[in-house]
Amino acid sequence: xxxxxxxxxxxxxxxxxxxxxxxxxxxxxxxxxxxxxxxxxxxxxxxxxxxxxxxxxxxxxxxxxxxxxxxxxxxxxxxxxxxxxxxxxxxxxxxxxxxxxxxxxxxxxxxxxxxxxxxxxxxxxxxxxxxxxxxxxxxxxxxxxxxxxxxxxxxxxxxxxxxxxxxxxxxxxxxxxxxxxxxxxxxxxxxxxxxxxxxxxxxxxxxxxxxxxxxxxxxxxxxxxxxxxxxxxxxxxxxxxxxxxxxxxxxxxxxxxxxxxxxxxxxxxxxxxxxxxxxxxxxxxxxxxxxxxxxxxxxxxxxxxxxxxxxxxxxxxxxx
Numbered sequence: 378x379x380x381x382x383x384x385x386x387x388x389x390x391x392x393x394x395x396x397x398x399x400x401x402x403x404x405x406x407x408x409x410x411x412x413x414x415x416x417x418x419x420x421x422x423x424x425x426x427x428x429x430x431x432x433x434x435x436x437x438x439x440x441x442x443x444x445x446x447x448x449x450x451x452x453x454x455x456x457x458x459x460x461x462x463x464x465x466x467x468x469x470x471x472x473x474x475x476x477x478x479x480x481x482x483x484x485x486x487x488x489x490x491x492x493x494x495x496x497x498x499x500x501x502x503x504x505x506x507x508x509x510x511x512x513x514x515x516x517x518x519x520x521x522x523x524x525x526x527x528x529x530x531x532x533x534x535x536x537x538x539x540x541x542x543x544x545x546x547x548x549x550x551x552x553x554x555x556x557x558x559x560x561x562x563x564x565x566x567x568x569x570x571x572x573x574x575x576x577x578x579x580x581x582x583x584x585x586x587x588x589x590x591x592x593x594x595x596x597x598x599x600x601x602x603x604x605x606x607x608x609x610x611x612x613x614x615x616x617x618x619x620x621x622x623x624x625x626x627x628x629x630x631x632x633x634x635x636x637x638x639x640x641x642x643x644x645x646x647x648x649x650x651x652x653x654x655x656x657x658x659x660x661x662x663x664x665x666x667x668x669x670x671x672x673x674x675x676x677x678x679x680x681x682x683x684x685x686x687x688x689x690x691x692x693x694x695x696x697x
């Protein structure tokens with residue numbers, strides 16, 4: 378949830394030690410911030426999901442823990458407004474925005490249905506809200522900065538209500554709302570879940586248009602939430618209230634194809650943070666650039682000609 382500030386694994390890893398399929402050990406445990414000596418084998422291995430070698434050690438880049446933290450849940454009229462809020466917050470504290478999570482009304486509704494004892498901050502569920510957390514260092518006052526952001530956002534109309542945590546207990550309560558959404562989703566039972574990413578400026582268009590595409594396939598409930606700070610959404614499709622997902626087994630593939638087609642048409646990715654694995658091999662073949670796929674197969678063949686490393690993941694065994 379803090380990748381928007383600190384980056385993902387690729388950004389945090391400086392070096393690796395890797396055991397290759399033939400038993401050789403690559404000692405790449407460098408801690409250099411700059412090293413342009415040839416191919417980037419580190420990122421190649423990080424993205425290989427165990428199909429090119431076994432990572433046995435890593436040198437990681439660490440960041441100092443912010444000395445002052447402030448957290449709020451703010452109601453926004455739309456995803457467009459949420460992006461305006463993000464821009465406003467960054468204009469105040471730059472990279473001090475540690476977390477920026479978009480939460481939709483359906484996610485709050487699912488929490489009420491599945492986890493009724495969970496304390497929610499608003500009596501009337503907003504259509505959209507944002508969990509925002511600032512983490513500042515030095516003499517900066519995170520609480521004052523967040524209050525200033527809230528005031529400016531109210532004046533500009535990108536926020537219309539909100540709660541700023543005044544204690545660690547209140548902060549934990551706000552975080553619980555976001556962190557327990559996946560639990561509520563599991564209890565409700567989704568037909569299909571999607572881990573997607575889009576350019577930030579395209580996210581409002583996707584959120585506005587995707588339901589109409591999905592509804593062509595039938596009646597569904599949609600829970601859209603996720604890491605708006607880095608463009609990563611979790612777009613999950615559920616059966617109507619009172620119906621079981623078991624009755625929609627034959628809709629899994631059509632729904633996934635519908636969502637992924639739209640995402641790719643908007644220059645997004647069907648796999649933002651969870652990789653390809655075995656479940657998305659077909660998606661990679663469907664949407665991947667043919668030249669990229671050819672290069673990947675050549676790399677796989679060169680590193681692992683006998684196909685012993687995590688066979689069937691990322692690339693089909695007979696397509697290597």
